[in-house]
Amino acid sequence: MDEKNDILSLTFDELQDYFADIGEKPFRGRQVFRWLHNRCVADFDEMTDLAKDLRQRLPDLARITRLEITEEQLAEDGTRKYRFGLHDGLEIEGVFMPEAKRATLCISTQVGCAMGCAFCATGTMGLVRNLSAGEIVGQVEAVVSALRDGAQDRPVSNVVFMGMGEPLANLDAVASAVDILLHPMGLNLGRRHLTVSTVGLLPAMERFVREVPVRLAVSLNATTDEQRSRLMPINRKHPIAELMKTCRNLPLQQNYRITFEYVMFKGINDQDEDIERLARLVKDVHAKVNLIPYNPCEGLPFEAPDEARVRVFADRLSDLHVTAMVRRSRGDKLKAACGQLVTGLKSL
Numbered sequence: 361m362d363e364k365n366d367i368l369s370l371t372f373d374e375l376q377d378y379f380a381d382i383g384e385k386p387f388r389g390r391q392v393f394r395w396l397h398n399r400c401v402a403d404f405d406e407m408t409d410l411a412k413d414l415r416q417r418l419p420d421l422a423r424i425t426r427l428e429i430t431e432e433q434l435a436e437d438g439t440r441k442y443r444f445g446l447h448d449g450l451e452i453e454g455v456f457m458p459e460a461k462r463a464t465l466c467i468s469t470q471v472g473c474a475m476g477c478a479f480c481a482t483g484t485m486g487l488v489r490n491l492s493a494g495e496i497v498g499q500v501e502a503v504v505s506a507l508r509d510g511a512q513d514r515p516v517s518n519v520v521f522m523g524m525g526e527p528l529a530n531l532d533a534v535a536s537a538v539d540i541l542l543h544p545m546g547l548n549l550g551r552r553h554l555t556v557s558t559v560g561l562l563p564a565m566e567r568f569v570r571e572v573p574v575r576l577a578v579s580l581n582a583t584t585d586e587q588r589s590r591l592m593p594i595n596r597k598h599p600i601a602e603l604m605k606t607c608r609n610l611p612l613q614q615n616y617r618i619t620f621e622y623v624m625f626k627g628i629n630d631q632d633e634d635i636e637r638l639a640r641l642v643k644d645v646h647a648k649v650n651l652i653p654y655n656p657c658e659g660l661p662f663e664a665p666d667e668a669r670v671r672v673f674a675d676r677l678s679d680l681h682v683t684a685m686v687r688r689s690r691g692d693k694l695k696a697a698c699g700q701l702v703t704g705l706k707s708l
């Protein structure tokens with residue numbers, strides 16, 4: 361696809377430049393941005409405040425490639441899983457999780473993933489391709505439109521980039537997508553309501569915190585290099601000490617805290633020694649820890665931790681002055697961790 365004409369991927373500023381480039385007043389860019397990212401229209405013809413000749417001209421110059429929701433599943437607790445069809449026939453997935461005070465949508469940033477985490481089905485696919493900014497934003501806008509049409513549920517208030525793919529391996533598109541989602545003339549989401557997750561791509565993390573004004577989550581998942589290298593191959597390149605040093609020194613914006621995601625696997629990283637080591641690892645970092653009990657997945661050699669163990673783990677971290685929360689999975693067999701959303705979809 362010609363990325364130049366992929367108009368959904370252009371940020372607010374880029375869209376104004378684009379209209380100047382095609383000989384129109386830049387304010388046309390503002391109008392079109394609002395139609396695209398606030399009203400979520402799919403056709404230039406619906407942009408009724410544009411002059412008719414411009415509406416007729418635009419389809420020859422640019423395309424609005426909306427994602428199609430090809431499948432939707434609803435769990436008893438209100439969680440909705442979506443499968444989105446892309447223009448080239450590939451598919452990605454996202455999960456909408458309404459709660460009392462917020463409604464979170466988890467979205468994908470790549471088709472497949474190159475990171476190869478041992479507990480994640482997405483990793484077994486390898487990387488197929490990056491998503492464009494328009495395809496990342498398009499997941500949110502497709503769900504917002506579907507919820508509006510259904511006149512039910514609360515709108516999306518939070519977005520987490522924790523679906524298929526490693527977001528920081530597609531940082532340019534992620535940065536543009538964040539810019540679009542935050543813009544007051546678009547969906548106007550709050551910057552504290554967006555979280556981008558990473559396995560720990562160190563140079564990209566530094567760029568991310570300088571350039572992208574939303575929260576960062578790091579998938580830690582282990583307290584020793586032996587454990588983590590088994591679970592996450594990236595650890596062979598960037599061992600835990602190097603990762604934690606980077607986290608300690610990141611110039612975090614606006615007093616943001618890093619969230620460390622810690623998926624708990626029975627007998628692997630849920631032992632007493634792990635509690636002590638985890639507390640030591642995070643003690644100098646402005647951070648909190650999310651404990652995520654693993655949901656077993658067919659074909660993968662990992663088990664869920666015992667309930668009592670999870671409680672002890674959280675309580676003892678708290679005794680050691682670590683802010684830790686247990687994040688329960690949503691929906692029947694829904695996986696809460698990065699990439700596990702995809703793993704779980706077929707079994708919902």
Ligand code: SF4
Pocket residue numbers: 473474475476477480481482483484523524525526559698699700
């Ligand atoms: S857990 Fe996330 S980073 Fe790891 S393989 Fe799965 S999608 Fe990729």
